[in-house]
Amino acid sequence: MANIVISEVCNLKCPYCFASQFLENARTHTESVFISLEDFEARLDFLDASGIHEVRLIGGEPTLHPRFTGLVERARERGKSIVVFSHGLMSERALACLESLPPGECTVLVNINATRQVDQPDEREMTQRRATIARLGQRVQLGFNVYSTRFDLDFLIPLIEETGCQRAIRVGLAQPILDGKNAYLHPKQYPIVARRLVRFARNAMAQGIRLDFDCGFVRCMFSEDDLNVLEQAGTLFEARCNPILDLAITGEAIHCFPLTGKVALPAGSGMDAGQMREQLSRQTRIYRSAGIYKECSTCLHKQNGVCSGGCLAVTLRRFQHSAIRLDVPASILSIPGQE
Numbered sequence: 001m002a003n004i005v006i007s008e009v010c011n012l013k014c015p016y017c018f019a020s021q022f023l024e025n026a027r028t029h030t031e032s033v034f035i036s037l038e039d040f041e042a043r044l045d046f047l048d049a050s051g052i053h054e055v056r057l058i059g060g061e062p063t064l065h066p067r068f069t070g071l072v073e074r075a076r077e078r079g080k081s082i083v084v085f086s087h088g089l090m091s092e093r094a095l096a097c098l099e100s101l102p103p104g105e106c107t108v109l110v111n112i113n114a115t116r117q118v119d120q121p122d123e124r125e126m127t128q129r130r131a132t133i134a135r136l137g138q139r140v141q142l143g144f145n146v147y148s149t150r151f152d153l154d155f156l157i158p159l160i161e162e163t164g165c166q167r168a169i170r171v172g173l174a175q176p177i178l179d180g181k182n183a184y185l186h187p188k189q190y191p192i193v194a195r196r197l198v199r200f201a202r203n204a205m206a207q208g209i210r211l212d213f214d215c216g217f218v219r220c221m222f223s224e225d226d227l228n229v230l231e232q233a234g235t236l237f238e239a240r241c242n243p244i245l246d247l248a249i250t251g252e253a254i255h256c257f258p259l260t261g262k263v264a265l266p267a268g269s270g271m272d273a274g275q276m277r278e279q280l281s282r283q284t285r286i287y288r289s290a291g292i293y294k295e296c297s298t299c300l301h302k303q304n305g306v307c308s309g310g311c312l313a314v315t316l317r318r319f320q321h322s323a324i325r326l327d328v329p330a331s332i333l334s335i336p337g338q339e
Ligand code: SF4
Pocket: 218, 219, 220, 221, 239, 291, 292, 293, 295, 296, 297, 299, 300, 301, 302, 307, 308, 309, 310
């Protein structure tokens, strides 16, 4: 799995956006805010060399790329299935393109609480998004990013029924940008979030809808009973933090957006996706003995590999203002074949 950044722009301004620092950095380093056709072809070669069948398009908002439909067509010509991460407010052209793909070969992850405004869902945006989801039907999985404890997922059940999209919701925890100021959850708030999620999972289960969890959830935010409920609701719970592998327009490979500027590989490393992931994991190994809570260092769940200790960006933030330095030794940062 690898995500390809094709657009460095977005026309919304979500308070929790963890790509904003990446997008700002990227803008100062590249001439174009959109991937060129030539570079996109190189990314497809990279996916082929890595044995990856799926093209995962991210941004910014990927559908804003002026040649979005051309990129999708090119990926299809090369036998790839398509995954698009979108806020769901796309042009008719982009929508018609995705609508023409077979549902089994196209997934559009619609970030349902993406918005211009803090805590005020824009009704016009929701109306447009609802229409888009209805047209894409089974191609759509809804995504919801939790960035405060006052969230409510109940509106998603009628939305799924109305639009006929997938009966699964991808839930993410907003994570901090290391040097930025996005809205994110403090680990002390995780148990409150867990209680709300489990309550919702029970209701959703009754309607045949399950929750899928993104990275950064931790084992101790849920009780044994909670985990049983989630399991019955079809959720495969994993408390993980692994390299996501986001390929920037510059060709740089980034662990994930929140670790922009901290954990990345330069363009032209010559590695395939598996090797990149291994190398990014080596870069972060030194930080892994800690976790988001001070208890993580001695936690049995961590020692047994049940929990990663939470999001590394949160852990790094924990130490940001302390005297502890977390420099990575040059030997760990070096790239095989370039040592
Ligand atoms: S490793 Fe840390 S976050 Fe994970 S379960 Fe243990 S104490 Fe909780």
